Amino acid sequence: MIDAVCTYGGERHTFSILKFQVLPESEIEQFRQFLECPECKGKAYYRKTSSDGKAACFGSRYHIAGCDEGHPSTQRDRETRHAVEVNQFIADTNIISIDFRLLNTKKPILEVKTVASGANLISSRAPKIDNASRKPAGNNQQPKVKVLGLEKILNSLMRGSDLAQSNTLIELDTGYQFKAKNLFVNFAEAEPSANAKEAKPKMYWGTISHLDKALDWLNPSDCTDVGIPIAKYKSILLERFKVSEGRQLEGAGIILFGKCFWNAKKTRKIIV
Ligand SMILES: [Zn+2]
Known part of the structure; x- marks a missing residue:
């Protein structure tokens, strides 16, 4: 319960x-x-x-x-357990390192969790981070680093854990550290930069509303003005989630690493 x-x-x-x-x-x-x-x-x-x-x-x-x-053990229970676990992590740890390696795949782009109430879609595109974001590691004495997988992170965000407001450092790769509260952004709160070059990478998360028929775009349900181009990933998506059409992904949770910026007409926020 x-x-x-x-x-x-x-x-x-x-x-x-x-x-x-x-x-x-x-x-x-x-x-x-x-x-x-x-x-x-x-x-x-x-x-x-x-x-x-x-x-x-x-x-x-x-x-x-x-x-x-x-x-x-419904999906909701599972997600809540993860939220509780992540809160405990935040209380115990200075630095959380994200494990982008997902279950039983070599170099996955996306991973599925087969669950009762819809799969959770997780992007594990290896983060590419500008050198400007790189912070010198160290000067704290012996920081406590714990490793967390993406599924737990996504589930805990969906269930309102403390992660979204936390000052805990999240390490995406050695030396790449961000405060959790600055890194995790719900789609509804995505703030676009003027163009792709200026945009800072974040981990965007939320729920899938729908995909277009051609599977070129994925639209989060948290807002109406955000689009995520997925043309490059469509076959990987279908295969990884073991679904035959985009409709079957509606309602799934999703977290992805990307940059948010305006389209040319400034009518739509794009996350790539
Ligand atoms: Zn009862």
Whole structure:
């Protein structure tokens, strides 16, 4: 369960697991006896992050038959677990290094996660970064670096983890470090430069609305004025996602490394 209702003090208050786990210890101890399933009101429990790293969660053994919350391990649960995990990373670590190598592929451009409610589309185009962005590595003593995969990063952003506002440094390649809050940009907040040359690379993320019939363009659902040219990647896309047409990717999450700039007429933001 992602949410639980707390009935402490005779009031009903819905907590997400992300919110609940950061409450003061004393409140957690008070509230945990008063949790229930938001759908069927079955008595629920809270389990904190385990010492072997399992994310904090809500659960219930008392769902009534037919309660949708009773099904374990939906995509939403998975995404929320990743958000919890990433928040823990941010708390523990100075630097997060992104692992662009994705599952069982040699040099992937894109990777799919086969999931219940739509695949997540992940671009792992190796980042090309201007020399100007290169910061001298070092001068901190022994920074703690942890490695995170793109799927967890995307899932956590989709579930509203702290990553999007975090000062944690994200290392894209040795020496290429960006503050997370300056690197991850939802499509709706993409700020285009006048042209491609001036644009700074960011990691743009969000949800796919639709692709055009010819699979030349991908449109995020977070806004109507952003287009991502994918003509070069269409066969890779279809193959990697094991789909036959673009429609099957609608609703999938996507994260990609690119630059945002205006088209010539300044009517549309392009992310390449
Ligand atoms: Zn229930």
